[in-house]
Amino acid sequence: MSSEAKIRNYILENYLFTDDESALDSADSFLDKGILDSTGILEVIYFLEDEFEIKVEDTEMVPENLDSVNNIVSFIERKRQ
């Protein structure tokens, strides 16, 4: 499964409580669309650290890295380089 699919599934299952793929566009902003609240983002970080074996630094906890599936995918790719 691609990183994008894993992240999409995680968000769909844990925040939208659905397996309907159409419920989430990979470009959707989690905050603007009300998908995550501010504690939800902490759960996402735990998930990413677990699943992709990365460490998210405090300075990296910004919407540009984490506020959509696309942003997360790019962020993980950068981290892995």
Added chain:
Amino acid sequence: MCGIAGIINLKDGIPPSRNELEGMIHAVHHRGPDGYGFYYHDKLGLAHARLSIIDLIGGDQPIHNEDQSVQVVFNGEIFNYLELRAQLQKKGHRFYTHSDTEVIVHLYEEHEEEFVNHLNGQFAIALWDSKKQKLLLARDRAGIRPLFTIETGGRLYFASEVKSLFSHPAIPREINLTALQEVFTFWTTLPPHSLFESVEILPPGHLMVINKGEKRLSRYWDWSFPNEQIDNHKSVTEWSEELRALMVDSVRLQLRSDVPVGAYLSGGLDSSVLTSLIKNFTDTPLRTFSIGFEEEEFDESGFQKDLVDYLGTKHTHVLCKRSDIGAAFPKVISHTESAIVRTAPTPLMLLSGAVREAGYKVVLTGEGADEVFGGYDIFKEAKVRRFWSHAPDSHWRPMILQRLYPYLKHSPTASGAFTKRFFQQGMEHIDKPYFAHIPRWSTTQRILQFFSDEARAAVPHPVEYAAINRLLPDEINSWKPLNRDQYIEANTLLSGYLLSSQGDRVAMANSIEGRFPFLDHRVIEFAATLPCRYKIMGLNEKYMLKHTMQGLIPESIRNRSKQPYRAPDSQSFFVDGKPLEYVDYLFSEERIRKSGYYNPKTVSMLMKKCARGKALGFADNMAFVGILSSMLVDEMIIEKNAIEPYNRHQSS
């Protein structure tokens, strides 16, 4: 403290019978296990279940005036009854008991409907004037004691608890989905809504008069604040001296009782204030009770011990485990008779059980101080957000938000730049009186995503924040922002949740009466005139109360930041990733589908997330507790109409 119930015919009809009233009052036996009393008239019946606290021998109700033309049943306490009694005796009234109840009938004779303005107390009253054929229902100012009504079949039924109404076969039982949405937004239904269709709450500070088949509702008291322009130029010392004298008097009045009085001790400022005032200014022997948790995040045992050592009180400590919460939760919901979004009432029910076991019937408790003196994080959060709104591009202004939630393991301010984005939401509502509450309400409303398509269709207009406007006074926008926040908090969370689901109901579950010295209306009215800077000084909450108590409580407690009382939520309902049996049943696809409120698939995914221990944030935990509690209401109240708490075996 007691339970009351009654029926009045609004049209010609069969007189209420003993059988009907017995059924209703037996349903609230736990509120008054010390005896029953009844009164009948051709169109009216009153019933009373008594918990004897004042005038143990002579205080049986109904109580009447000299010629027995005025009859009253009442739940609560009139704390200034000795002063009222003396005044009434001077005017020639003759008393046949030593009970506080009796002042009500004589005050009514003197002042008619204005009598409530003379009462200092916590009460739900049903008073019958047989000469004028008039029934008065009244509820105390802050909403400490409950009173529900329902009009059906040409009659008005009223009672301390909904189960009393539902014990009558004529009363239909159905959840009001709009009211459920209100709970999943504001943490409480908005009066007059109860959770149940057609069942209404008599709102706090209101009087209902029923005369010749007509009902008239009026508000005799409200939280009120000075106009924004007015500032009171007293010195801190002057404010402080006045406040101390008033608090001492409030505690002194609320200790009036013919049985011993205990006190809850949380380890926070408010209960420390009360216990210290009892110790220092009265000769009442101090007996205290506290609750603790295994999880460090929730536990305040260290501060409780500091205070116990400082005051030298005889103390009982109850340790509440997660498994205790899971096991007791159905019983809690049978008493709250509402959906709730936190488990926090559960430990308080266990605590009131410990009070009962210790042989006590009455406890003083600190609720109200946060609303009255400006203690809540939500007030501070709003203060920072308002400050930020003056310079929306500022980088450092929102950074202050990160100082707000140091006690939370998973703080909403721990996520760096996301914090800023989160608290930015709702900024466009800066001019709305409910600006402060939007972050809380928007997080809570996430529960609405679990509703089924049928439930959504049944409520075509989902509840909006602006629904709160119907509770707000016209002048609210002329008040200072903190005062607006206080008003909304007092009229939603305080009366609708803290004093009911987390207050009266879980105390009365064990026949315990809570008393609330911070909610003496004189204290509320005095504090309303305090300049806002003396409520929250910078980000130092309840500044004036802390200042006033200098030298009377340990500095460790006076200087600590507020830690809101909370308890473990979704994790209380799982053992090793498996749900408790009743939870498994109520969340099953079949049972969820049968109730019709929720989408079984989304609920099942939430359940799995909680079972994995991955639900860390408020939103998921509130959703889980909210759905579970409403399913318990459906199972125990709508389906089974059981007075006794839910028993899994009944459902198999």
